[in-house]
Amino acid sequence: MKIGVIGTGNMGSLIVDALIQSKSARPKNISVMNRTEKKALDLARKYRGLTVHHSAAEVIRRSALVFLCVKPLQFFPLLQSVRGVWRTDQLAVSITSPVAVEQLEKLILCPAARVVPSIVNQALAGSTLVTFGTSINEHMKNKLWHLLEHFSHPIEIAEENIRAASDLSSCGPAFLSFLLEKLVDGAVQSTGISQKQAMELTAEMVIGFGKLLERKTYTLDELRKKVTVKGGVTGVGLNVLNHECSTVFEHLFEETQKKFLEDHLAVDPFFNGTD
Ligand SMILES: NC(=O)c1ccc[n+]([C@@H]2O[C@H](COP(=O)([O-])OP(=O)(O)OC[C@H]3O[C@@H](n4cnc5c(N)ncnc54)[C@H](OP(=O)(O)O)[C@@H]3O)[C@@H](O)[C@H]2O)c1
Structure with missing residues (x-):
């Protein structure tokens, strides 16, 4: 073709x-x-x-x-x-x-x-x-x-879901990069680990994580539970995330929906009256 x-x-x-x-x-x-x-x-x-x-x-x-x-x-x-x-x-x-x-x-x-x-x-x-x-x-x-x-x-x-779907699939890599950079920066600033090593460990973790999802070894929920050993360190970290980030994505989607509406309003006048 x-x-x-x-x-x-x-x-x-x-x-x-x-x-x-x-x-x-x-x-x-x-x-x-x-x-x-x-x-x-x-x-x-x-x-x-x-x-x-x-x-x-x-x-x-x-x-x-x-x-x-x-x-x-x-x-x-x-x-x-x-x-x-x-x-x-x-x-x-x-x-x-x-x-x-x-x-x-x-x-x-x-x-x-x-x-x-x-x-x-x-x-x-x-x-x-x-x-x-x-x-x-x-x-x-x-x-x-x-x-x-x-x-x-x-x-x-469906047309009505295109913004949310694009946020996840197309903007997702930028959102995830930002969060992973924050993860690395947090480790570097709060502990003695070097930026290079923290970045390398994070990248390897993400590659392995993607492979587990690809093989459908675990769902996200199963994966989180598997790593969270009772009374262990992961749970302490998750508590911080739950406490400090629990509404961040609602805000994110509210803002991207608003921007989508603005973009539509900018584009629509050109297409109106073209029947
Ligand atoms: N970036 C992402 O991850 C992503 C993901 C999904 C969808 N999108 C969507 O993809 C679209 C393009 O994004 P992009 O990042 O590729 O933008 P971009 O890099 O600016 O590419 C647009 C290209 O179109 C060219 N162009 C503009 N008017 C033209 C015309 N009349 N004839 C021929 N070429 C023309 C521009 O040429 P010049 O070199 O002269 O500027 C430019 O190279 C956007 O609507 C975006 O929302 C982006």
């Missing part, structure tokens, strides 16, 4: 990397375009055979499936500029959560879907959050699903 990627910033490049490294697409079947062309040329240097185009329209003309990897406010001008270019046998895939699939369908004259990636897809792991548009048929759904399965675990997400 010929695949196009418009916008090769962080996420567009990650998708190209994941497609090629998972062998779900060959460079010769991928066309890319980026506003600042250097980023697209860098990818072409990395992957021989990948084609760089000067216009988004050219990428669309040459692709069966097109990933649109621009930021929310960049969507409307891009879609307006290529409005008449789409064919009904193509599939347009957006990666940005504040633009609803329904909004995309108003401006793209072919079936559409949204796939929110995560930085962990770079390791050919983690989820991709999939929301299908109303005009996509089963054949196209299967094709997209199969493509995503090469580098991720695709999960279908």
Whole structure:
């Protein structure tokens, strides 16, 4: 299948990397375009055979499936500029959560879907959050699903849950990095352990932790109970966490929902009145 990627910033490049490294697409079947062309040329240097185009329209003309990897406010001008270019046998895939699939369908004259990636897809792991548009048929759904399965675990997400799902799957790596940095800093500041050793131990712990979850050896609850020996040290640490952090994630989700609403309000006026 010929695949196009418009916008090769962080996420567009990650998708190209994941497609090629998972062998779900060959460079010769991928066309890319980026506003600042250097980023697209860098990818072409990395992957021989990948084609760089000067216009988004050219990428669309040459692709069966097109990933649109621009930021929310960049969507409307891009879609307006290529409005008449789409064919009904193509599939347009957006990666940005504040633009609803329904909004995309108003401006793209072919079936559409949204796939929110995560930085962990770079390791050919983690989820991709999939929301299908109303005009996509089963054949196209299967094709997209199969493509995503090469580098991720695709999960279908209803429009109303997209922010919470993105917080967990796509923002999660940043949240977890922050918490792990705090864990390391706490150890360094309160004990004599070096930063280097604390970081190494934490990284190894997280890798092992991920493997246990992957093998489904324990649920999170079982894992916590297994480590918490009665009268032991873990319980003392958990008491501190329970006391000091028990509402932190409610606040976090309240704030991300608020920001999501703001992003919607910024994007919606562009799409209103486009019926
Ligand atoms: N970062 C994450 O972990 C993550 C995860 C899931 C989803 N997302 C979503 O992915 C989207 C992109 O994020 P990002 O981090 O990849 O942003 P980014 O690095 O800024 O990438 C956007 C790219 O789009 C290019 N662009 C803008 N308008 C264009 C146009 N009309 N034609 C062609 N290229 C154009 C930009 O080019 P220039 O080089 O000229 O600026 C830039 O390279 C966002 O909506 C974000 O919410 C991000």
